[in-house]
Amino acid sequence: MSAVRLLVLGVLRLRQPAHGYAVRKELLSWRAETWTNVKPGSIYHALRQLTQEGKLSASDPQESDRGSGRTLFELTPAGEAEFHRLMDAALISVDMEELGAGIAFMDALPRPYVIEKLREQRRRSEDTRDSLLAMIPNFPGRYEAPHATDLLELWSGVFENLSRWTEGVLSRLEAGEYRMPD
Incomplete structure (x- = not known):
């Protein structure tokens, strides 16, 4: 699973229609480059790839007096399905980038x-730690x-911390914190 794909789909889901620079600017405002491998090139690559796959629709570039035109992107129904598929994988992942992208859009x-x-x-984290x-x-x-x-001790400690951190998020969710669609 690519955390970048999820981040691009998630930002577009929030801000569509949007052009690539707006997606990049949004992710920079989150400082996503500090907790993921997202780079400007990977954002634009994901936009092209998702468009080719039919998960995004792209408008013809809009002419501008400030330079080359910008293409606006929107999620298609296939893009919405891909967002949910990637969220399913991200929220159960023990990979920090993937889980981080999932947490960013859990609401x-x-x-x-x-x-x-x-x-x-959390169960996966605990099982990995125990193994x-x-x-x-x-x-x-x-x-x-x-x-x-x-x-082995280092890695088991990482998964112990991940399990504890997840327990804290679960406690806050169960207490009603975070604004969710339901």
Whole structure:
């Protein structure tokens, strides 16, 4: 799953019709480049690719006295379906970019649905943590291969923190925080 695709679809869903520069400007205002791999080129590539796939419609470039014309983009029904498909994957992901993109747009989905998905994400985080911790006894000791055990402990700690963080978001959602469509 591409976090950039989800971010582009999500911004267009909020701001359509919009041109590529407006999508880029919106993502820059979120400082998305600090928590994802989104770059100007990847935004424009995603716009082209999503248009070719029929998930976006593009208008003919509008003439402007300030330079070349800008193409306006809008989601098609296939684009709306792709947004939901990517959200499903993002909200259960243990990949930080994907999950971050999903969290950025979770308010587009019904609260019970987001809660269900984030509970699944938390279970995945816990399962991953437990699997990593279970591997430690089978690895050589710290003096034979010190990096192996340390890396397993590092990664299991990352997933422990992700699980705790998800629990906090779930608590806030269950308490009625966040404005959701329902």
